[in-house]
Amino acid sequence: MPSAASPRIADLIAKNSKSLLDEWLAHQRKSTATRSDLIGDSELAEQSKRFLAAFETGVESGTLDDTTGDEWADARDLLSEISRSRATQGFSPTETASFVFSLKQPIFDLLRREFASVPQQIADETWRMSRLLDQLGLLTTQAFQQTREDIIMRQQQELLELSTPVVRLWDRVLALPLVGTLDSARTQVVMESLLERIVETGSEVAIIDITGVPTVDTLVAQHLLKTVAATRLMGADCIISGIRPQIAQTIVHLGVDLGAVITKATLADAFAIALKMTGATVTSRSSAG
Amino acid sequence: MDRIPILKMGEFLLVTIQVDMHDQLALQLQEDLTQRISDESAAGVLIDISSLDVVDSFIGRMIANISAMAQVLDAQTVVTGMRPAVAITLVELGMSLEGVHTALNVERGMTLLRQKVAAPGG
Numbered sequence: 551m552p553s554a555a556s557p558r559i560a561d562l563i564a565k566n567s568k569s570l571l572d573e574w575l576a577h578q579r580k581s582t583a584t585r586s587d588l589i590g591d592s593e594l595a596e597q598s599k600r601f602l603a604a605f606e607t608g609v610e611s612g613t614l615d616d617t618t619g620d621e622w623a624d625a626r627d628l629l630s631e632i633s634r635s636r637a638t639q640g641f642s643p644t645e646t647a648s649f650v651f652s653l654k655q656p657i658f659d660l661l662r663r664e665f666a667s668v669p670q671q672i673a674d675e676t677w678r679m680s681r682l683l684d685q686l687g688l689l690t691t692q693a694f695q696q697t698r699e700d701i702i703m704r705q706q707q708e709l710l711e712l713s714t715p716v717v718r719l720w721d722r723v724l725a726l727p728l729v730g731t732l733d734s735a736r737t738q739v740v741m742e743s744l745l746e747r748i749v750e751t752g753s754e755v756a757i758i759d760i761t762g763v764p765t766v767d768t769l770v771a772q773h774l775l776k777t778v779a780a781t782r783l784m785g786a787d788c789i790i791s792g793i794r795p796q797i798a799q800t801i802v803h804l805g806v807d808l809g810a811v812i813t814k815a816t817l818a819d820a821f822a823i824a825l826k827m828t829g830a831t832v833t834s835r836s837s838a839g
Numbered sequence: 840m841d842r843i844p845i846l847k848m849g850e851f852l853l854v855t856i857q858v859d860m861h862d863q864l865a866l867q868l869q870e871d872l873t874q875r876i877s878d879e880s881a882a883g884v885l886i887d888i889s890s891l892d893v894v895d896s897f898i899g900r901m902i903a904n905i906s907a908m909a910q911v912l913d914a915q916t917v918v919t920g921m922r923p924a925v926a927i928t929l930v931e932l933g934m935s936l937e938g939v940h941t942a943l944n945v946e947r948g949m950t951l952l953r954q955k956v957a958a959p960g961g
Binding site: 622738741745746748752753754776779780781782783784785786824 | 883887918919920921922925927929930935937941942943944947948959
């Protein structure tokens, strides 16, 4: 009779919580999955203690086959928190999930001791506990995954910001060295940050240097043309520099018309033109004197 | 009905768009501006759109049209102060306003206008 047995199991766990915790901790310390190099013993003990308390509350409620209810809210929150912290500490998903799974051993031992005379009940209770802990274990994996995904998203965002530095070369001259492949999302960010900087600095000339762009296809060329057009609309001139010979060949083969755009082979050439456009002159001291 | 004021500064006309452009207002501006250019025989027109933060393809086309019309009436046109978001929108809409001269702010726009008037076609 499961309904009558469930409070008993709760009582059992509550009564033996101290020994359970000790056994569990001993078990975790032995296991290689605990990664004592990443997590301190006191922190592990603290986490285990808190989880066992939340687990007791959950078992106490009697709902052992469904961990999505309010009874398990504490345990779920705690597990998500632990998974999150472990994901950032550098644990693998297996190592994170084994935190919960390692609780099986002490609980099964306890069941075996208590129900030694009734094998049928050992099997039943073991099955129920196993299912319960499996669910909780899966929850940690899910939370772990979520945290990793958040980290990846954040890194992508940071990479996007890092990859579009707009530098001021001279009074009213900006340069935008592009490195890596240009896609639509990146072009949008590039365009926005370039235009923002033009307004901020009141620049008249913007140099887009594509030395670091590995390939230029029609889409990339399209993006470049858009950026040039937008810059022009703002009232600034745009120069594209760093076009490698292969890329020049590709552009012509693709039939992309860059006729309306000032293009230069190197950033140095573009800079010289930019200085001329802003009315600055560079003279060598020796030749002048 | 609302109108966008057209100010006369020497031989130039100055239009600053300070409100949200709706279609009727743009048409009215086109009407008024061409009339004023012809009345005053203005040499140049400066349109400042630094307060304009929403554009659609119609307004984009109006800007291009007004500029082309002024050109026909022998007045150089400079559009100044376009915001980044507006520039991106226009480009995404496929309107790069080829024939329109642009400048970053009114001051630069005036300098550009003087240059254009002094050396037409340049």
